[in-house]
Amino acid sequence: MAAGRSVALIAAGGTIAVTPPSGDVQEHRGVADLTPPPGDRPAGVEVVPRDALGLSSRRMTADDLWTLASAVDDEIAAGRDGVVVTHGTDTLEETAYTLSLLVDTTVPVAITGAMRSPHHSGPDGPANIRAALAAAADPALAPYGPVVVFQDEVHVAGLVTKTHSARVAAFGSPAAGPVGFVAEDRLELLLGPPPVTALLPRRAAPSVQVGLVYAATGIDGSAVETLSSDSDAVVVGALGAGHVSPSLGAALVECAEAGKPVVITSRCPDGALLTNTYGGAGSEQELRRAGLHFAGTLSAPKARLRLLFGLSAGVPVGELFPTRRPAPAH
Template sequence: MAVPRSIALIATGGTVSVAPPSADCQTHRGVGELVPRPGDLPDGIEVVPRDALGMSSRRMTPDDLWTLASTVTEAIAAGSNGVVVTHGTDTLEETAYALGLLVETRVPVVITGAMRSPHHSGPDGPANIRAALVAAAVPDLAPYGPTVVFQDEVHVARLVTKMHSTRIAAFSSPAAGPVGFVAEDRLELLLGPPPGTDLLPGRAAPSVRVGLLPTATGIDGSAAEALTPDVDGLVVAALGAGHVSPSLGAALVACAEAGKPVVVTSRCPDGALLADTYAGAGSERELRRAGLHFAGTLSPPKARLRLLFGMSAGTPAAELFPAPPPAPKR
């Protein structure tokens, strides 16, 4: 007989909970309608449903992420053996990472959703919720931090991203692939837990504004100059391995010299940021020398959340994004 596992099912809205026939996907069902029917779950899984935000994920704000993190923390403190959050897919990866920043995951925390509404042909929500509940009932998943379960695959929050806008197999982790999968009501883990945690040393409600600036051919410093007065920090989705145009580089350096931390990420979905390969205006070498911070493999949206919540809790950007050790001399 399986050991009973109490799993909190927290609904926030999104396609997975759209109430048919809501053609515009604006009306959401309560969490009670998302709970699998009796007998549809393996023995020993007891679902404790709870409604949270009830909105499309495109409407999510940092304040909403803080509220959700508090709700997940309360569920864990109340004795839940695992937590599943249902969520819209547009910003699901950001919410998963925000929970990694803000929640001490002593038990498995899983985020899932759906790409097809319940009133469309072949809705994927019920299967995703079921797989997420099965995964959340396995204690061995807790050290992985928050995970995303979609199409029976398990992805860690730091690496997962929505790679397709409409397919039901929308999520993947370009850098490493899934860390596990669900099959025949069991969780199979393929890779060990990540070597570290993204949990912030201090957590506080969001109190700062952090901008996110994209780059492309010919993007100069005007956008950064316009943003600088209105933000407390700035993240730039740089070209390649951490490069920007000379004009944009000068504007970013000026922002940092004004006392506002600037974090460099890459617009590429995979790969590392360089430290000391290219020189010249706008290169990674010059940006690092000017005091800008580099976010490693974090995507631009996730780096923004790390800077936003870290600054809100008083953690310096240099601690949030530590510089890599110097490369060995050749």
């Protein structure tokens, strides 16, 4: 880690910042309470505190994400050497990915949080903040784009997910694992940065509605009919490698024919979407022939955010989710 690094610490709320509940009300502490004293931060790191939001992450909206991304942009423009964001864990992976869509950065950006609140035994927030500060102070992390730093592991935004509902080691990247870790306030990188950036070519405040539906046993076309009427586009968490029931498939095709983009992802946390292995109603071949778009390895919530902010900025859906050439037939 380089000495004399200025790192912004932006507080957005979440478990890491909550106070003991008083009846039905629970407050969030500000960044002043989260900023570690000099003896509890990596040597040579100057912390520049900033309050942005004070929300449980379950309450985050697309407008809140835009506000947070703008705060990160401001700190980068002010000449910070890195940025750390503290955030609730329920939607932390979505916010990390949104930052990778919206923030064009040449400095490290790390997002972290806590599974145990400050007033519970063994709070993990202080250690996570310290590790995130160490990571964000190292310029070697910048090419990775915004990352999640949790329990001393470093995960890229496009792959990380919350894998456990309550354990302090709550985050993982099933497809690849962490790209690095922090030890003794030192960043150690194990894998290279992602080969393709998630950054959108244009950015704008959110102005569209994107619906999200998951395929499951017995889920039919009725799941889409109401959703599509209230949405400008739809993302589907499909079964396996890109399959849905015949009824759901027909409704999705009808939605696409009506001019609303439909993007297919998989419910599975790892693996590829197929192109020409299965045929028939609801198969990936049928859905691709009908002009539906496939999201590669992105999870459904992240694909939804890419579609939402991309369409808001006028980026064509085909540019957001490029078509892959089918593999040769067996």
